[in-house]
Amino acid sequence: MHELFDDPRLTISGLLFEAHSGLIAKVEPAWNAHGLSGLDLNALMRLSRSPNRRLRMSDLATQTELSTSGVTRLVDRLAKAGLVERQLDPTDRRSAYAALTPAGIRRLEEVLPDYLAALETWLTGRLTPAQLDGLVTGLRIIRDATNPSATAIADPPPRS
16 A cells, blocks of 8 residues: 555656646746736736737637636736737627737837747746757657647647
C-alpha cells in the first residue's frame, strides 16, 4: 500500500502544480505594476494574437476558461479602461466580438517587456534549449489532450 503513496505520477503532478503557483507568484508583479490582473493580461494577449485583434465573446470565454457572464464582466472592465471594445457582428446580431483598442495595444507594449523579462528569469532562462524544447513539446501534448479548446489560437513557431 505504501508504494501507492510513492507513485511517481504524484511527484510529477505535484511538481507541475508547485512550479505553476511559484511561477505565477514571480511574474505577477510584472502585470500588476501596469494595473492589470493575470486574467486581464491573458485576455489582452489572446486578442492581440488573434486575426484582426479580436475574438467572438464566446471564443474569448472558452480560451480564458470563463463563463459567459464572467467574460462579460471581464470585457466590461477592460472596455471601461479603454483597452477593448465590443463590436457587434453585422451578419449575426446575436454575436459580438471583443476587440483590442489602440490603448490596449499600447498597454501590452508597456507590460510585455517586463513580463517577458520575468519569464526569462523564472522560466525560459532556467532551461537549456533542449530542455525548453522538450518542455514545450510535452506541454503541447498534454494541453491538446486535456484542453483542446485552448488551441484555437495558433501556437507560435518553436524557438530556434
